[in-house]
Amino acid sequence: xxxxxxxxxxxxxxxxxxxxxxxxxxxxxxxxxxxxxxxxxxxxxxxxxxxxxxxxxxxxxxxxxxxxxxxxxxxxxxxxxxxxxxxxxxxxxxxxxxxxxxxxxxxxxxxxxxxxxxxxxxxxxxxxxxxxxxxxxxxxxxxxxxxxxxxxxxxxxxxxxxxxxxxxxxxxxxxxxxxxxxxxxxxxxxxxxxxxxxxxxxxxxxxxxxxxxxxxxxxxxxxxxxxxxxxxxxxxxxxxxxxxx
Amino acid sequence: xxxxxxxxxxxxxxxxxxxxxxxxxxxxxxxxxxxxxxxxxxxxxxxxxxxxxxxxxxxxxxxxxxxxxxxxxxxxxxxxxxxxxxxxxxxxxxxxxxxxxxxxxxxxxxxxxxxxxxxxxxxxxxxxxxxxxxxxxxxxxxxxxxxxxxxxxxxxxxxxxxxxxxxxxxxxxxxxxxxxxxxxxxxxxxxxxxxxxxxxxxxxxxxxxxxxxxxxxxxxxxxxxxxxxxxxxxxxxxxxxxxxx
Numbered sequence: 001x002x003x004x005x006x007x008x009x010x011x012x013x014x015x016x017x018x019x020x021x022x023x024x025x026x027x028x029x030x031x032x033x034x035x036x037x038x039x040x041x042x043x044x045x046x047x048x049x050x051x052x053x054x055x056x057x058x059x060x061x062x063x064x065x066x067x068x069x070x071x072x073x074x075x076x077x078x079x080x081x082x083x084x085x086x087x088x089x090x091x092x093x094x095x096x097x098x099x100x101x102x103x104x105x106x107x108x109x110x111x112x113x114x115x116x117x118x119x120x121x122x123x124x125x126x127x128x129x130x131x132x133x134x135x136x137x138x139x140x141x142x143x144x145x146x147x148x149x150x151x152x153x154x155x156x157x158x159x160x161x162x163x164x165x166x167x168x169x170x171x172x173x174x175x176x177x178x179x180x181x182x183x184x185x186x187x188x189x190x191x192x193x194x195x196x197x198x199x200x201x202x203x204x205x206x207x208x209x210x211x212x213x214x215x216x217x218x219x220x221x222x223x224x225x226x227x228x229x230x231x232x233x234x235x236x237x238x239x240x241x242x243x244x245x
Numbered sequence: 246x247x248x249x250x251x252x253x254x255x256x257x258x259x260x261x262x263x264x265x266x267x268x269x270x271x272x273x274x275x276x277x278x279x280x281x282x283x284x285x286x287x288x289x290x291x292x293x294x295x296x297x298x299x300x301x302x303x304x305x306x307x308x309x310x311x312x313x314x315x316x317x318x319x320x321x322x323x324x325x326x327x328x329x330x331x332x333x334x335x336x337x338x339x340x341x342x343x344x345x346x347x348x349x350x351x352x353x354x355x356x357x358x359x360x361x362x363x364x365x366x367x368x369x370x371x372x373x374x375x376x377x378x379x380x381x382x383x384x385x386x387x388x389x390x391x392x393x394x395x396x397x398x399x400x401x402x403x404x405x406x407x408x409x410x411x412x413x414x415x416x417x418x419x420x421x422x423x424x425x426x427x428x429x430x431x432x433x434x435x436x437x438x439x440x441x442x443x444x445x446x447x448x449x450x451x452x453x454x455x456x457x458x459x460x461x462x463x464x465x466x467x468x469x470x471x472x473x474x475x476x477x478x479x480x481x482x483x484x485x486x487x488x489x490x
Contacts, residue, residue, distance in 0.1 A: 060345045062377035066311040074338055077331050086327035100305045132307035132399040149412045152397050154377040167394045
């Protein structure tokens with residue numbers, strides 16, 4: 001089955017782990033937390049408890065670093081059975097501030113892809129992170145001028161994307177989403193008849209992982225490198241159709 | 246000098262303390278923190294330290310409850326000179342979760358104003374709070390259907406509003422902002438030649454307060470009650486001009 005991209009008007013880019021490194025910093029933070037809490041529990045158990053806490057808190061805190069830090073503090077209190085030192089709690093707050101101050105490490109090909117696509121399409125950033133944090137990264141990245149604006153979604157489910165398309169005043173077939181998360185950037189789009197291209201990142205948060213059967217019979221392309229998107233979307237080619245995998 | 250509203254196409258409503266009670270919950274949280282830290286400092290000093298911490302952390306945390314909670318935890322560590330109990334830190338996290346679960350208490354006239362204005366204008370919510378928290382409140386409020394969408398700004402300065410107008414594809418003279426904060430909802434709009442109507446709330450966070458000279462010679466209307474906006478914007482009247490104060 002072939003995928004047509006010729007009606008696309010707007011391309012949405014996921015930001016974290018699609019444009020720049022992000023998940024790696026969360027994994028690093030988890031390692032630091034495990035080190036701080038090593039007198040109380042094994043690293044594996046600490047990871048599990050933190051993940052459980054994050055998922056429990058998601059309805060209240062949503063995504064992003066600040067909620068992650070609050071969940072780390074809460075986990076530290078519980079894992080230590082309320083014996084953690086104030087100094088350690090302070091260090092956890094510092095882990096969060098460090099994450100919010102990280103340099104922006106662009107992924108391969110980002111600049112070239114945005115430069116090329118911005119000539120033919122309206123590009124936007126579509127993220128469920130924290131707006132201030134995403135704006136900070138976009139400014140640091142030097143990519144700001146390629147994007148018309150940033151769309152922050154509280155979650156990346158079908159209803160959120162439908163609302164976005166309504167807001168953008170375009171049909172699903174005119175929207176293409178590019179991102180690293182099957183669960184957040186690809187499957188909901190395909191389900192509402194929009195287009196999506198999957199660009200995997202080497203690390204995926206367990207909350208974003210999907211079972212194989214969720215992607216069966218779904219119609220989207222996967223590329224290994226962001227640069228592989230350019231030939232898929234080239235307007236110069238006659239008949240912009242390609243085979244999906 | 247009279248203010249013309251006849252070109253308005255889109256009306257932006259601030260959310261917190263314009264549509265519903267918010268600042269009151271922050272004041273309540275500060276009182277609770279002062280009580281928890283009363284063995285260490287006076288309430289007045291605790292308020293001052295927390296405010297200083299919030300302002301210091303604003304560039305990293307931005308606005309909203311999660312950053313506020315992180316600043317409360319950090320202040321508690323410092324004010325107690327690292328002798329605060331884990332139980333107290335847990336209580337501070339709980340204060341934050343309570344704030345994020347508060348019922349939505351609509352201000353007087355909100356429903357009637359939105360019902361009336363939504364017939365003639367595109368209404369949007371423009372806030373610098375946390376998206377998830379604002380969506381939660383909008384859903385709880387039952388006001389969701391009156392709004393085309395929510396715009397989250399990382400800050401409410403002139404540049405943020407200019408970007409918003411660009412994104413909405415309208416001229417400044419076609420945009421009216423309604424809100425309770427002179428600093429965030431009124432002055433930047435007037436400065437970029439958009440319209441603004443000030444609806445004061447009884448409590449204003451000290452960070453949002455402005456000096457009198459910042460509002461001198463600024464051209465905007467102030468109304469005591471949200472309902473007073475309706476006659477200002479009525480399309481039925483011939484010549485929708487009114488005197489400002």
